[in-house]
Amino acid sequence: MFEYDFMRTAFLAGGVVAVAAGAVGFFLVLRNLTFAGHALSHVGFAGATGSVLIGVGALWGLLAFTVAAAVAMGLIGDRLRQRDIAVGIVLSLALGLGVLFLALYTAGAGEATAILFGNLLAIAPGTFWSLVALSAATLLALGVISRPLLFATLEPELAEAKGVSLRLVSVLFLAIVAVAVAEAAQVVGVLLVFALMVGPPAAAQRLVSRLGAGLALAVGLAIIETWGGIALAYATDWPTTFWIVLLSCLVYFASIFKPAIARSTTSHG
Amino acid sequence: MDALAARGNRSRAYPLAGNAIEFDRVTLARGGRVVLDGVSAAIRAGEFIGVFGPNGSGKSTLLRAILGLLPPLSGAIRVFGDPPARGSRSAGYLPQQRAALVDLPICGWDFVASAWRGDRWGLPLVSRRGREEVARAIARVEAQTLVQRPLSQLSGGELQRLLLAQALLGEPRLLLLDEPLISLDPHFQQAVISLVRDIQLAGEITVLFTAHDPNPLLGVMDRVLYLGNRRAAIGMVDDVITDQVLSRLYAMPIEVLRINDRIVVVAGHGPVEAEAHRHDV
Ligand SMILES: Nc1ncnc2c1ncn2[C@@H]1O[C@H](COP(=O)(O)OP(=O)(O)O)[C@@H](O)[C@H]1O
Ligand SMILES: [Mg+2]
Numbered sequence: 390m391f392e393y394d395f396m397r398t399a400f401l402a403g404g405v406v407a408v409a410a411g412a413v414g415f416f417l418v419l420r421n422l423t424f425a426g427h428a429l430s431h432v433g434f435a436g437a438t439g440s441v442l443i444g445v446g447a448l449w450g451l452l453a454f455t456v457a458a459a460v461a462m463g464l465i466g467d468r469l470r471q472r473d474i475a476v477g478i479v480l481s482l483a484l485g486l487g488v489l490f491l492a493l494y495t496a497g498a499g500e501a502t503a504i505l506f507g508n509l510l511a512i513a514p515g516t517f518w519s520l521v522a523l524s525a526a527t528l529l530a531l532g533v534i535s536r537p538l539l540f541a542t543l544e545p546e547l548a549e550a551k552g553v554s555l556r557l558v559s560v561l562f563l564a565i566v567a568v569a570v571a572e573a574a575q576v577v578g579v580l581l582v583f584a585l586m587v588g589p590p591a592a593a594q595r596l597v598s599r600l601g602a603g604l605a606l607a608v609g610l611a612i613i614e615t616w617g618g619i620a621l622a623y624a625t626d627w628p629t630t631f632w633i634v635l636l637s638c639l640v641y642f643a644s645i646f647k648p649a650i651a652r653s654t655t656s657h658g
Numbered sequence: 659m660d661a662l663a664a665r666g667n668r669s670r671a672y673p674l675a676g677n678a679i680e681f682d683r684v685t686l687a688r689g690g691r692v693v694l695d696g697v698s699a700a701i702r703a704g705e706f707i708g709v710f711g712p713n714g715s716g717k718s719t720l721l722r723a724i725l726g727l728l729p730p731l732s733g734a735i736r737v738f739g740d741p742p743a744r745g746s747r748s749a750g751y752l753p754q755q756r757a758a759l760v761d762l763p764i765c766g767w768d769f770v771a772s773a774w775r776g777d778r779w780g781l782p783l784v785s786r787r788g789r790e791e792v793a794r795a796i797a798r799v800e801a802q803t804l805v806q807r808p809l810s811q812l813s814g815g816e817l818q819r820l821l822l823a824q825a826l827l828g829e830p831r832l833l834l835l836d837e838p839l840i841s842l843d844p845h846f847q848q849a850v851i852s853l854v855r856d857i858q859l860a861g862e863i864t865v866l867f868t869a870h871d872p873n874p875l876l877g878v879m880d881r882v883l884y885l886g887n888r889r890a891a892i893g894m895v896d897d898v899i900t901d902q903v904l905s906r907l908y909a910m911p912i913e914v915l916r917i918n919d920r921i922v923v924v925a926g927h928g929p930v931e932a933e934a935h936r937h938d939v
Contacts, residue, residue, distance in 0.1 A: 419764070533779050540776025543762065543769055546753030547824060550725040552745020552777040598765035598808035600782070 390623045399509045399629070402517050403615040406572045407585065409524040411611030412531055413569040414586035415604050416562065418594060420542045423587050425462055425563065428476045429570045430582035432458040432483040437504040437579065438490035447504055448519060451571040451579075454483070459567035463560030507578035509619065509629045520572055527568050534561050539600070576615065577630045585611055588637030592644035610640055677736070678703040678832055678864035679724060681890075684733035686716065686723050693719045695888040696733065701866070701881075703738075703831075706858055707892075708875045709868040711885030712908060717868040718754050720885065721834045724866070725749060737832070745777055750830030752821050754837045754868075759809055759817060766805035766812065766820050770796055773824040795823040799853060814841035818850065826857065833858070833865045839874065847874050854878075872899060873920050899923070 390396045417426050433451040440450025458479065465472055491501050503511070512520075531538075540548040541558045549555055573582045589610035593603045618633030625632075679701040686694045693716040701707055709717050722728045723735055726742035735742050737749070762769070774788040784792065796805055799819040804812060812820070818838060825833060835854065839847045855878045858865045869875060872882065872895065882899065883892045886907030891898045899921055904912040908925065915922040 419762075532781055536778055536780050536782040537776060539782045540772045543759070543764065543772045544753070544776075544824065545758075546755050547751055547773060548776055549727060550722075550744065550749070550751045550753075551773070594763040598763055598768075598806075600764060600768040603763075 390620070395510055395512075396619070396623065398512050398514070398517055399619050400616060402512045402520050403509055403576055403619055404612055405521050405524045406576045407611035407615040408608050409527040409569050410573045410576075410582075410585040411589050411608035412528060412604060413566055414590040414611070415593065415607040416531070416535070416538060416542065417566055418587060418590040419539075420562070422563075422566070423583070424473060425459075425476060426566055426570060426586055427583055428480040429455045429458055429462075429563075429567055430574055430579045431480050433571055433574055434504060434579045435483040435486040435490065437574070438487045438494065438501065441500050441504070442490045442494045446516065447500070448516060448571060448575060451504075451574055452523075452568065455567035455571050456564055458483070459563035460560055463556070463563040503578070504574070505578045505580050506628065507574065507576050507581070507630045509576050510622070512575065516575065520575060523568055523572050527565055527572070530561070530565050534558060534565070538562055577633055581630055581634050584634040584637040585615070588641050589614060592641045595644040596647060614640065676703055676739070677701060678705070678738060679866075680734075680736040682734045682736075684723070684735055685731040686719055686728060687731050688716075688719055688728075692731070692888060694885065694890065697890040698733075699883060699890055699892040701864060701883075701892075703864055704858075704862045705880045706855065706865045706867065706878055708872055708879040708882045709866055709885070710870070710872055710882060715885040715907075716888075717885055718836050721751070721836055721866065721868070724832075724834060725751060747828055748830055749832045749834055750825035750827070752825040752833075752835045752838055754840075756817065756821065762809040765808050766801065767792070767796070769809055770805065770820055770823045770827070773827050791827055792823075795826045796820075798826055798857065799823045815843070815846040818842060818846075822850065822853070829861065831861075831863060833863055833867075835865065835867045837868050837870075839869050839871075844874075851875060851878055876919075876921070895921075 414426075417423060433455040436450035436452070436454025437447040438450070440453075441447050462472075462476060465475060494500070537548065537553045537558050540551070541553050541555050545555055569586065570582050573585045577585050590607040592610055593606035597603050597606055614633055614636040617636050618629050621627070621632040622629040677700045681697050681699045683696045683698055684694065685692060685696055709720065711717055719728060723730060724737060724742055726744040726746065737746070771784050771788065771792045772782065774784055774792055796802055799822050801816070801819045801823060804816050804820065809817060809820075818841070822835070822838065825835065833854070838850055838854070842850060851874055854865060854867065857863060866883075867875065872879075876895065879895065881893055882895055883890060884898050884903065884907055886904075887909045889907060891903050891907060897903075899914055901912060901914050904914060904923060911926060913924045915924060
């Protein structure tokens with residue numbers, strides 16, 4: 390299958406995005422922000438359809454909307470009890486806008502399907518290089534904030550006392566999440582970003598409790614699931630997204646049963 | 659005013675000169691409401707201070723102010739002679755809020771280590787010196803066997819020891835421990851108290867230790883700081899935990915009984931501490 394250009398591009402683009410999605414998703418899951426990540430991807434839908442409407446690449450509209458929404462969410466703050474409700478309401482507004490933009494853009498349902506469910510096998514070379522640049526930027530930014538981010542995630546009160554600005558860390562992290570979401574949407578579509586950003590890290594955190602190992606495993610699983618999905622799609626002609634999501638679910642559910650097995654074999658102590 | 663303003667002048671002289679913490683007519687507010695109003699108190703370096711008071715009397719607020727997280731509305735706070743500075747390395751802190759930790763899938767060692775210089779930018783890699791410090795803090799709370807397990811598999815008391823280890827990282831001169839006895843059974847309460855006492859005596863560290871019940875701390879406290887009704891009283895146990903002072907701080911008639919060397923604080927309708935425990939989560 391590697392004799393085809395589009396297959397090579399799909400593997401490379403999928404791998405590049407999976408690294409960023411797995412790493413960012415690791416902290417997303419640790420911070421219990423999976424709903425925010427989910428909401429961001431849906432907000433991105435409005436951005437993507439809007440930019441298609443005005444003739445700009447969907448990736449850029451996605452980015453603009455997700456980053457703006459992420460910064461707004463970060464400013465609202467973690468502590469506001471109503472936050473999930475506010476996020477949910479903005480999210481439905483964004484989806485409504487997306488529907489409007491789609492109605493105005495009469496040319497094609499294909500574009501909408503690609504935005505909603507991704508189309509890894511049709512990534513243009515320009516988009517590919519954009520994804521590489523965005524992944525690099527995401528990982529770099531995550532690397533810069535990961536230390537205070539981890540501290541603020543595990544022990545917010547203590548981190549604050551030690552001089553970490555919880556607000557700043559939160560806004561920066563959500564902006565990074567927004568970029569990763571926009572990238573992941575290119576692979577699995579806005580509706581299924583969860584599969585790439587939440588599935589692998591959640592499974593990894595069930596399997597290992599060391600930070601470094603967990604992060605590496607999250608990235609590794611994201612890559613394996615993405616590549617596995619592409620290969621299975623090639624073999625079956627079914628959509629890549631379907632296979633990636635299926636693998637993500639299988640791995641996650643397998644990870645749930647792991648502790649039970651471990652306990653039953655070591656329960657004599 | 660008498661005992662309310664007591665500065666503990668009957669307490670013994672300390673080898674360490676100077677005050678660790680000074681409150682000079684400090685007013686603190688939370689969410690627009692005044693919690694402490696014009697409180698003055700001085701805590702000498704090396705003292706072990708038990709901080710008590712009904713729920714919502716401002717114990718946690720006081721600690722946050724000492725950490726520089728809450729600027730006073732008026733008055734001045736001094737910590738080792740300087741205004742409180744957020745991010746100061748001289749203070750170790752065990753926060754009261756810890757419900758979120760219970761289901762973390764991260765192992766104890768990484769959890770404690772996340773607090774080592776956690777305010778710096780960059781990757782959360784711990785230097786060799788940092789690893790030594792983390793290992794030492796973990797050894798001091800005797801948690802070596804706990805730290806391979808994820809926090810989600812630890813009991814409340816085990817988690818508490820890891821939090822104490824975090825507070826001890828970096829050899830602080832001042833320990834601010836917010837309700838470290840909550841969710842511990844009496845055996846572990848005693849273990850935590852004597853651990854803190856040993857650490858305090860070995861390093862001449864100043865300790866502020868908030869709790870509901872003064873009894874477990876009677877043998878180790880140098881003085882008590884009792885908050886209530888937006889005021890504070892500091893002094894020796896016998897001067898502060900009295901009918902007169904507590905009635906004023908609770909703003910209701912309070913009777914202090916001594917039963918077999920235990921202090922029982924009784925309001926009109928029953929023991930006050932039992933009440934306080936019930937409200938706490
Ligand atoms: N984050 C907050 N925002 C607004 N008010 C608060 C906050 N935290 C505590 N308070 C209020 O400040 C007062 C003192 O609280 P606190 O210092 O936590 O008391 P304690 O620790 O003695 O139980 C209480 O009346 C409480 O309702
Ligand atoms: Mg409190």
